[in-house]
Amino acid sequence: MSLNHIMRNTLLFCGIFLFVFNVNAQTVTEEVEPIITDNTSRIDSKTTVKSPPPSAISPTINTSNSDLCTVGVSGAVQTQILGLSAGKTVRDMNCEKLKNAKTLYDMGMKVAAVSVMCQDKRVFDAMMNAGTPCPYDGLIGAEARAAWQEDAEKAPKPEDTMRSVMNDDSLLTVIGFSLVIAIAAILSVL
Numbered sequence: 001m002s003l004n005h006i007m008r009n010t011l012l013f014c015g016i017f018l019f020v021f022n023v024n025a026q027t028v029t030e031e032v033e034p035i036i037t038d039n040t041s042r043i044d045s046k047t048t049v050k051s052p053p054p055s056a057i058s059p060t061i062n063t064s065n066s067d068l069c070t071v072g073v074s075g076a077v078q079t080q081i082l083g084l085s086a087g088k089t090v091r092d093m094n095c096e097k098l099k100n101a102k103t104l105y106d107m108g109m110k111v112a113a114v115s116v117m118c119q120d121k122r123v124f125d126a127m128m129n130a131g132t133p134c135p136y137d138g139l140i141g142a143e144a145r146a147a148w149q150e151d152a153e154k155a156p157k158p159e160d161t162m163r164s165v166m167n168d169d170s171l172l173t174v175i176g177f178s179l180v181i182a183i184a185a186i187l188s189v190l
Contacts, residue, residue, distance in 0.1 A: 072088075133148055
C-alpha cells in the first residue's frame, strides 16, 4: 500500500465517521425532551435562650436638696435566677452638727454654736491648743479652762464623737452587704 492510498482511506474513514456521528448527534438532540427540575427546601430553626439578661437596677435616691444632711447609697446584684436591689439614705452627722452650729450662730447664740462644735474631740483639742477653750456650763475663757481641767471627765472622748455613731451605721451596712453577697453566692451555685 502506498502512502497516498493510506491517506485517502484514512480521510475517507474520518469523513464517514464525522458524517455518521453528526447525523446521530442531531437525531439524538431532537428526540431528547427538556429536563425540568423541581427543588423545594424547608428550613426549621429554633432559638433557645438559656438565661435572661441581668435586670437588677439600683434604685436612685435623690439627695440633691442641699438642705438635707443625708447621702444616698444603693446597690444591686443579679444572678440568673434572682436579682436583688436595695437602697437607703445615711445621715451625715457632721453635716447636721455644722448646720445646727450655723443656725445657732445666725440666731445670735455664738457661745451655744461653739459648744455644738466642741462636741467633736478634734475641735475641743484645737480650741484648747489655741488658748480659747470651749464653753463650760456658760463659762468662757480662763474660767472655762479651769473648769475643764477640774472636770476632765466631761471633756469629749473619741468614742463620744459622731464618728462612733457613723461606725455603728457602717457596721450595719457591712452586715447588709455581706448578706447580699451570701445570697448571691448561694443562688449562683443552684
